[in-house]
Amino acid sequence: MSSIANTPASPYYAVIFTSLRTEGDDGYDAMSERMMALVADQPGFLGVESARDGVGITVSYWQDLESIKQWKAQAEHLEAQALGHQKWYSSFKTRIAKVEREYEM
Amino acid sequence: MSSIANTPASPYYAVIFTSLRTEGDDGYDAMSERMMALVADQPGFLGVESARDGVGITVSYWQDLESIKQWKAQAEHLEAQALGHQKWYSSFKTRIAKVEREYEM
Numbered sequence: 001m002s003s004i005a006n007t008p009a010s011p012y013y014a015v016i017f018t019s020l021r022t023e024g025d026d027g028y029d030a031m032s033e034r035m036m037a038l039v040a041d042q043p044g045f046l047g048v049e050s051a052r053d054g055v056g057i058t059v060s061y062w063q064d065l066e067s068i069k070q071w072k073a074q075a076e077h078l079e080a081q082a083l084g085h086q087k088w089y090s091s092f093k094t095r096i097a098k099v100e101r102e103y104e105m
Numbered sequence: 106m107s108s109i110a111n112t113p114a115s116p117y118y119a120v121i122f123t124s125l126r127t128e129g130d131d132g133y134d135a136m137s138e139r140m141m142a143l144v145a146d147q148p149g150f151l152g153v154e155s156a157r158d159g160v161g162i163t164v165s166y167w168q169d170l171e172s173i174k175q176w177k178a179q180a181e182h183l184e185a186q187a188l189g190h191q192k193w194y195s196s197f198k199t200r201i202a203k204v205e206r207e208y209e210m
Contacts, residue, residue, distance in 0.1 A: 002159025004123045004198050014121060014202050016164055018109045018154050049123050051156040054107025059121055059162060085210060093109050093209040097119050097202035104198040105190060 005047025013062040019092035110152025118167045124197035
């Protein structure tokens with residue numbers, strides 16, 4: 001995921017997921033890879049950017065709020081979210097934001 | 106910067122800055138630290154989250170668009186932006202987004 005997402009012109013939506021991990025892998029890496037593969041096929045998905053060094057930041061981009069809602073309720077993703085609560089994250093914050101403009105180089 | 110920003114209840118704004126670095130430090134780390142110190146004193150600044158691993162993601166949070174505009178035009182920050190264009194970044198994307206809701210653990 002080491003790239004800058006090639007999103008369309010705004011407006012569109014961003015889900016900013018910031019997290020702190022617990023110690024150890026415990027199935028996290030495999031699930032993380034699975035989620036990255038799965039999210040790419042979701043309706044309304046526009047791209048994702050992800051980095052971790054201490055804190056982890058994953059920003060996924062979406063066409064609209066309905067697409068975000070559907071992804072949040074996707075069956076395998078629900079399971080991943082439950083495991084995240086139970087064992088992978090010591091804390092996290094999810095922010096839903098509407099991208100209003102952008103500029104780039 | 107390895108922490109989750111303790112932002113207030115939405116609405117507020119996020120500046121999502123995603124970048125790819127050129128090779129070598131060339132003054133980048135010192136300027137980055139200086140900017141982190143400087144931004145914390147800006148009017149309307151609410152917090153920042155940052156991680157780099159391949160791609161770098163820095164999300165800063167702001168009370169309103171006017172605060173973001175002022176920070177973008179801050180003298181030392183303008184200099185940092187110019188050097189970023191010239192030598193530190195091979196590419197970047199800045200997105201301005203309005204945070205509409207959040208949830209956390």
